[in-house]
Amino acid sequence: MTIHPHDLTPGKIAESAACKVHMLDPVARFSLRAHEPERKAVADALELDLPWYVGDVAKTGETEVLNLGPDEWLIVAPEGQTDFASRTVDAPHALTDISDRELTFRITGPRASDLLTLGCPRDPDSIKPGQGRRTLFDSATVVLWRDGENDFRMDIWRSFAPHAVSLLALGCAELAAE
Amino acid sequence: MLLIRCPYCDETLPELEFAYAGEAHIARALDPSSVTDEDWRDFLFIRSNAKGPHYERWRHVHGCGRFFNAVRDTVTDRFLTTYKAGEAKPDLETLTGDAR
Numbered sequence: 001m002t003i004h005p006h007d008l009t010p011g012k013i014a015e016s017a018a019c020k021v022h023m024l025d026p027v028a029r030f031s032l033r034a035h036e037p038e039r040k041a042v043a044d045a046l047e048l049d050l051p052w053y054v055g056d057v058a059k060t061g062e063t064e065v066l067n068l069g070p071d072e073w074l075i076v077a078p079e080g081q082t083d084f085a086s087r088t089v090d091a092p093h094a095l096t097d098i099s100d101r102e103l104t105f106r107i108t109g110p111r112a113s114d115l116l117t118l119g120c121p122r123d124p125d126s127i128k129p130g131q132g133r134r135t136l137f138d139s140a141t142v143v144l145w146r147d148g149e150n151d152f153r154m155d156i157w158r159s160f161a162p163h164a165v166s167l168l169a170l171g172c173a174e175l176a177a178e
Numbered sequence: 179m180l181l182i183r184c185p186y187c188d189e190t191l192p193e194l195e196f197a198y199a200g201e202a203h204i205a206r207a208l209d210p211s212s213v214t215d216e217d218w219r220d221f222l223f224i225r226s227n228a229k230g231p232h233y234e235r236w237r238h239v240h241g242c243g244r245f246f247n248a249v250r251d252t253v254t255d256r257f258l259t260t261y262k263a264g265e266a267k268p269d270l271e272t273l274t275g276d277a278r
Contacts, residue, residue, distance in 0.1 A: 054187045054241075054242050055187070068242060068243070069186065069238075069241070069242030069243045069244055070186050070242060072242070121179070121191075121192035121193075121195060122191055122192060133241070134240065134241055134242070134243075135240060135241065136194055136240045
C-alpha cells in the first residue's frame with residue numbers, strides 16, 4: 001500500500017524488541033547561512049550560540065542549533081518559541097523558515113544504530129551522542145541527530161518520508177527476527 | 179566504494195555523500211571580454227584527461243555542502259590528498275612519494 005506524506009501522523013510508526021520508530025510533533029526549523037567573519041555578530045544578534053565545528057550542537061534554552069557546514073546552521077525550536085527570527089541582524093546572513101519542509105522521526109532501542117545502517121552509507125557510530133550530521137538515508141538527504149547512545153532523530157524531507165518509513169518499519173521487524 | 183576525506187568535516191566518508199565536479203584549478207578569466215575565442219574554447223571544453231594523478235573538484239553534497247579539491251590517481255582510483263577550495267595546488271612529487 002502506498003503511504004502518502006499526509007497519512008503520516010505523529011505517534012508510533014513501528015516497534016519491536018530491537019528498536020522503536022516514532023514520528024515526532026511538528027517543530028519550527030530555520031536554515032541560517034552566514035560566513036565566518038559574520039558568525040559572532042549573527043550569533044549575538046540572534047542571541048543563539050552558533051557552534052564552530054561541523055556536526056556540533058549548541059542548546060540555548062529549548063532551541064537547538066546544529067552546524068551543518070562551515071557557513072550553514074540548522075535551528076530547531078518548539079513551535080511558537082521563535083523570537084530569535086524577528087530580531088534585527090545587521091551582519092549579512094540568510095535566515096529562512098523551513099519548518100514545513102521536513103518531518104522528524106525518533107529512532108530508539110538497543111539496535112537503533114544497526115537500523116540506521118540499512119540506509120546510511122556513513123557509520124552512524126561515527127556520530128557522537130550530542131552531535132548531528134547531514135547525511136543520506138537510502139538516497140534521501142537527511143539530518144541525523146544523535147541525542148543519546150541509542151537515541152537518534154532523523155529529519156527527512158516530507159516527500160521522501162513514506163519511503164524512509166517503510167524501510168525503517170521493515171528493518172525494525174527484521175532486526176527483531178534475527 | 180571510494181572513501182573520501184572531506185577537508186571541511188575532517189572525516190573520511192563514503193563516496194555516496196559526494197559528487198564529482200570536474201577538473202580543478204581552471205580559473206575563469208578576470209576580464210572575459212578580452213579573451214580570444216581559442217582561449218574561451220580551452221576554458222570551456224579542453225581538459226587534461228590525465229592518466230595518473232588528476233586534480234579535481236568534489237562536493238560534499240550530502241554533508242557540509244562544500245566544494246573542495248582532490249588529487250586522485252585515475253589509474254588506481256587512490257586519493258592522494260584532498261584540500262580546501264582556494265588552497266594552492268599541492269606538489270605532485272611529495273604526494274606520489276608518500277604513496278609509495
